């Protein structure tokens with residue numbers, strides 16, 4: 339059964355859009371591989387690619403999807419608007435740019451990348467509100483199939499939801515999520531408001547793959563640690579977007595629908611100490627105010643320590 343026919347392999351958003359529960363992450367941090375995207379779509383049944391304008395790889399993703407031979411309409415393409423593009427006209431222009439690079443007249447999912455605005459802005463509430471209004475309009479015009487946010491905590495969501503002009507509540511909130519960073523209160527809040535929770539850095543950017551609890555569990559299930567981590571996500575119906583630039587790892591990471599973790603092991607992973615936060619808001623704020631171009635890590639290497 340394909341991703342859209344098999345209820346285990348997709349989530350149904352509140353507007354009835356089917357979103358594949360497992361996607362492939364892409365980024366400029368750690369490099370980009372068109373071969374990995376092509377292999378995911380052509381040979382691993384992957385129908386969901388996550389990216390962002392900031393990563394500078396949208397056109398390369400379009401090339402890889404086209405080379406896979408799978409029609410674009412079957413692939414759920416998700417991208418994000420970076421805070422320096424927030425604002426009525428600039429968000430529309432950023433959206434158009436993403437469509438052009440995807441060579442598509444629509445996008446499946448469009449997210450506000452962070453609940454931050456450039457420091458020069460004196461009314462952040464107003465800027466975020468008019469930016470969200472632009473996403474609502476793009477949604478009403480059927481240029482995007484679902485809209486959402488990323489890195490929004492409860493207070494950010496409350497502010498958005500309390501906007502008197504709000505017409506569409508977010509379909510998605512994409513946040514850092516792995517056993518060592520498990521934001522239960524945000525997840526509960528999202529579930530109460532029918533906002534699908536999506537996790538990024540499911541492998542903790544590769545930093546948690548040698549954790550002894552995970553290594554031991556992987557041995558018991560005869561699976562890789564990456565497969566255990568991805569299974570922990572999808573078994574909780576959290577949309578999961580592991581990144582790999584290596585086709586063989588993409589294939590391993592896609593083989594997660596042929597086993598399940600016991601309730602006891604799910605609970606064990608959910609109660610690990612909260613010791614790893616990869617993304618720090620303060621640091622991101624400095625990147626928002628930083629004039630580096632989209633995809634700069636692809637071109638200049640990565641001397642900094644995370645992937646935004």
Ligand SMILES: NC(=O)c1ccc[n+]([C@@H]2O[C@H](COP(=O)([O-])OP(=O)(O)OC[C@H]3O[C@@H](n4cnc5c(N)ncnc54)[C@H](OP(=O)(O)O)[C@@H]3O)[C@@H](O)[C@H]2O)c1
Pocket residue numbers: 362363364365368388389451488489512513537538539540541542543544547562564579580581582583584587588590591645
């Ligand atoms: N909304 C946001 O602010 C935000 C922030 C960060 C990330 N994201 C999204 O989430 C996606 C995933 O997050 P992420 O890339 O930061 O981290 P991640 O998926 O947790 O980890 C990626 C790292 O794990 C390695 N890896 C992947 N599969 C492996 C395997 N089977 N065995 C060993 N190592 C493996 C990769 O290396 P190789 O490439 O060498 O295989 C890479 O270094 C991103 O690509 C992006 O789409 C969103």
